[in-house]
Amino acid sequence: QVQLVESGGGLVQAGGSLRLSCAASGRIFSNHAMGWFRQAPGKEREFVAAISWSGDRIYYADSVKGRFTISRDNAKNTGYLQMNSLKPEDTAVYYCAARPLIATMASNGYPYWGQGTQVTVSS
Secondary structure (H helix, E strand, O other), X not given: OEEEEEEOOEEEEOOOOEEEEEEEEEOOHHHEEEEEEEEOOOOOOEEEEEEOOOOOOEEXXXXXXXXXXXXXXXXXXXXXXXXXXXXXXXXXXXXXXXEEOOOOOOXXXXXXXXXXXXXXXXX
């Protein structure tokens, strides 16, 4: 089992920045890929970004490419999502997820999930 706890969400004006953190415990985080997903009210959960266990493979949704940066610090068992130039349409609950080794953009490929953190971007 891998336990995940997100933090860093909040209310920010359009154009602002937030950094989300995902603290992992339990099984060895360093051999797990990590993904970030989000779900807005009335919408399905969607992929945001993913990073392989080693950090050498990174994927982004087109909607966040160039604005968001995913990273990880395996020594701290923590993953990050730096979000810049935020837009009102980025408003959602953001979830981090983990799976062994290989990153994927499919939410059903991740067995471990955090509880989510709310991000609200005002216009």
